[in-house]
Amino acid sequence: MSFSSSSPSSSPSASPSASPASAAGSAAHPLAPYGWDEAWAAAFAPHLDRGLVPGRVVRVDRGQCDVVTAGGLVRVDTEFVTPNDPLRVICTGDWAVVDAGGDPRYVREYLPRRTAFVRSTSSKRSEGQILAANVDFAIIAVSLAVELDLGRIERFLALAWESGAQPLVVLTKADLVPDATGLGYLVQDVETAAPGVQVLPVSATDGDGLDVLGALVSGGTSVLLGQSGAGKSTLANALLGEDVLTVQAARDVDGKGRHTTTTRNLLVLPGGGVLIDTPGLRGVGLFDAGSGVGQVFAEIEELARDCRFLDCAHVAEPGCAVLAALDSGELPERRLESYRKLLRENQRIVAKTDARVRSELRKEWKRRGAEGRAAMEAKRGTRAWR
Template identity: 40%
Template sequence: MKSTDNNMQTISPGNTTNLRRLGWSSFFQDQFTIEDTTSCFARVVGMRRNFFLVSQGEEESIVTVCGSLLKDPEMCYPAVGDWVILRDSSIVAVLVRQNALVRKEAGTKKRKHHEIPGHEQVIATNLDKALIVCGLDRDFNLRRIERYLTLVYNCGVKPEIILTKADLHQDPGVYADEVEAIAFGAKVHLVSAQDDVAINRLRTDLASGVTAALIGSSGAGKSTLINRIYGENIQTTGAVSENLGKGKHTTTNRDLIVLPTGGMLIDNPGIREVALAAGDANSVSAFPDIEEMARSCKYLDCTHAHEPGCQVLKAVSKGELSDDRLKSYQKIRDELRYISDREVKSAARVERERWKGVAQKIKTINKKKYHR
């Protein structure tokens, strides 16, 4: 075995013992058929402003991105969780991803329709699961959790929900029941400062080679959760403002942390705005209850807003479905449709079609008035 200048071993695709500890699998192995003794494979475990931290299963090394990768618009820019090819201490290629947790850049929801849509931001890649962390304080919001679930499902990743600060309530199980009612099969974990049962369960689930990403608001308790799962204080934690109910960004970088159990957690800065990105049309929905009801609606293109024979509205009137959940579904559905349209149409065309529809509705209303 040769060594590169940064003391990393040059490997062949067949020598992957250390890499398997970081989640290397046949999915990545099958991307190579020819042994290349001038290059080596590694996983991105950290991102900084001008460089990356990578690992082959033992020591971490600092590398940069080669100029040709930056200039090629068809090549993926590395993200935490990526498997990459290294040559001379530089990343020369990013392996095809199994999945990627992606959202629109913060602030894009507030832009007007005619403005350029925000770029997609890759949060983490090659995940086995995404852990949605929500504190049982002012951070708790079912509608926000629905957006997180949509974000995760759209990226083809399995979600789990962790409710922290359960010790703030005498009966935190009530909150867990509310979340389970909208999560439909996703695991829900209640975590409190005094109880280690849930922490031990999470440790067991994060077995060797398993990669999970933590996402949630600032102050939700992600850093504290990592410290408890790891068993040591390896992440900085901060207090939540009593006046605003918001936490500070104690985590400012994205890092892949290898746990003593062999599992991996990708920590992320707090997310203020869950801005959705265009997802997989065949992905699992965060609203399976509403979509199941919609199959029995009178019209195939029912918007569940005013149409006769709408089974979804019927369920709301009977109290079987909350109006808040329906509004959340409609808002997310419309947002995803708009994002999808922006992928294939110019902003001007989308806007013209929107106003054409408005004009047609006004014309129809005027005709009804005239015939009266």
């Protein structure tokens, strides 16, 4: 999708006469399709007297970002929101406080985030990189054109749970699986690696599963994640109902593709909700995701409560309930090895970073995420009774 700088009145879908003050909490507000609600209006209220306007960041690009406001799409400078902390830089999905009357226009700050999807960068400094902000659903796209990598799925899920968003695993290219029985087995395999998460096979070619997926994400903001070649752009185009994003063929040998998406773009879905498309992720490093790992491996954490020793490492200790479950066949060895691997990786990251500060940030994101989802559910309930 091509975003270009424009004046506030140039967008055909904008309503120049609507003001944030008069319509901030109304469902008729021009930003409602982008996720604006009464909670965001209340958070923005202190800025109204300063003549600033709210807007949602739809793309960030080299010191500037595209922000959709009540008056349309504007290109603004990010000079005032470029701190040294990489987790506090402005990001696609943020709600910005915009000085739209100046020349150049500036983002003065952004509203406190409800959730944030963060991964570890490949740098030796073990920094975090924020991929998307204020996300309700984390859609993890997994291609069925290649052999399933359950460990990678568990890694994505740990980051998704840690972000405060609700994960959803979408198995793309389901039309390439020759029979329904085989597809059922693949779904079951992924479900064992994703307890408490819906697993949905879809085919953008045949349209199978797209109506269910569209309904699931229609009530909030979703971020689309996965490796290059997982079919994310094809899936996004199917949800959008048009070919907005460029699609390239994956290699037959390994199912991988080139990065057809190079920036993170926020797009409005015709059936409701918004979608943040992201470039393919080759590296998915954990970043202070201890609680996320625990949620992915909830059955192991539950077993560990019955271990004889509180600090049991589940290696060779007597009275270890986890090892007993392994011996009985109740717990697959692959799950335990994956759990150990992600725990070790996360512990190394935490040891190199200020875990306390990161933990406080995440607690705040999760609290706000819970509030946002509660408001969304209440809104859905109100609509159902009308």
